[in-house]
Amino acid sequence: MRRVPDSVVRPAYAGVPGPELYDGSDVMDAETVEKMRIAGEVAADSILIAAAEIRPGITTDHLDKVAHEFLCDHGAYPAALDYRGFPKSICTSVNEVICHGIPDTRPLEEGDLIKIDSTAFLNGVHGDNCATFYVGEVSEEAKLLSERTREAMYRGIKAVKPGRQLSVIGRVIESYAKRFGYDTVREYTGHGCHVAFHSGMIVLHYDEPMLDTIIEPGMCFTIEPMLTMGSARNKQWNDGWTVVTRDGSWCAQFEQTLVVTETGTEILTVPSSGELILGGDPTTIDTSKIA
Ligand code: MF3
Ligand code: CO
Ligand code: CO
Numbered sequence: 001m002r003r004v005p006d007s008v009v010r011p012a013y014a015g016v017p018g019p020e021l022y023d024g025s026d027v028m029d030a031e032t033v034e035k036m037r038i039a040g041e042v043a044a045d046s047i048l049i050a051a052a053e054i055r056p057g058i059t060t061d062h063l064d065k066v067a068h069e070f071l072c073d074h075g076a077y078p079a080a081l082d083y084r085g086f087p088k089s090i091c092t093s094v095n096e097v098i099c100h101g102i103p104d105t106r107p108l109e110e111g112d113l114i115k116i117d118s119t120a121f122l123n124g125v126h127g128d129n130c131a132t133f134y135v136g137e138v139s140e141e142a143k144l145l146s147e148r149t150r151e152a153m154y155r156g157i158k159a160v161k162p163g164r165q166l167s168v169i170g171r172v173i174e175s176y177a178k179r180f181g182y183d184t185v186r187e188y189t190g191h192g193c194h195v196a197f198h199s200g201m202i203v204l205h206y207d208e209p210m211l212d213t214i215i216e217p218g219m220c221f222t223i224e225p226m227l228t229m230g231s232a233r234n235k236q237w238n239d240g241w242t243v244v245t246r247d248g249s250w251c252a253q254f255e256q257t258l259v260v261t262e263t264g265t266e267i268l269t270v271p272s273s274g275e276l277i278l279g280g281d282p283t284t285i286d287t288s289k290i291a
Contacts, residue, residue, distance in 0.1 A: 011197070036125045057107045058108050132150070188243065223255065
């Protein structure tokens with residue numbers, strides 16, 4: 001586990017087996033949302049600064065180090081670190097790894113698809129986001145999977161309006177994924193995300209009309225679809241974390257933390273440049289725009 005300076009405030013779940021049950025609301029007041037914009041910006045920038053290092057031969061442990069140091073330098077605690085015992089500061093999930101990949105010493109290879117998921121805890125709130133990037137030149141089918149997963153996330157985000165059922169998100173995402181023959185992961189979901197990292201409210205990425213939560217202004221949660229080229233059936237490695245597809249098919253993921261407004265949503269995980277994270281080719285990232 002990497003060192004966190006004493007000046008960085010730790011969340012309650014660090015150093016204990018797991019978080020306390022959250023029984024508060026998923027609706028945040030304006031003051032809390034403002035804090036979330038700041039945490040969200042740092043979380044987004046931490047992905048960009050790490051992703052800018054992506055190339056064949058670089059290890060995921062190096063990406064972890066870069067994101068960790070960036071977060072700490074900005075006063076943020078890397079929320080993954082010691083969350084239910086997770087040993088690293090970000091999740092790095094390559095190819096058939098769906099999510100919760102643990103950064104390690106495997107060098108990235110030309111053609112790999114890597115998901116970086118980074119969460120900042122700052123001023124008592126969380127900003128959680130993820131994007132998929134290419135290592136060198138990747139196959140056309142991998143690029144399409146990644147771009148369509150990003151599009152699926154944005155379609156889910158656009159479907160969010162106060163008064164609608166939360167299940168509209170999964171309906172939109174699953175129907176878009178199906179057009180291309182992609183499958184959508186069911187066991188890992190979006191979640192209420194604010195003062196709590198995972199509040200207990202879940203956001204499905206597949207159609208489930210029984211989920212009868214109604215969307216309200218001020219609600220803060222993530223949308224984070226994981227789409228697979230083949231079947232989304234999955235298993236966990238015996239490291240207790242890494243989730244992989246059973247058939248070895250590749251997976252892409254994008255995630256944003258957002259707040260529901262009177263008319264739709266505002267994305268909170270916006271980089272300091274003001275331009276949303278696109279993923280894809282990491283050589284296009286302009287690190288001079290990161291504050
Ligand atoms: N950031 C992930 C999510 O989107 C959660 C990672 S938990 C960890 O919900 F412990 F694996 F880091
Ligand atoms: Co999340
Ligand atoms: Co995440």
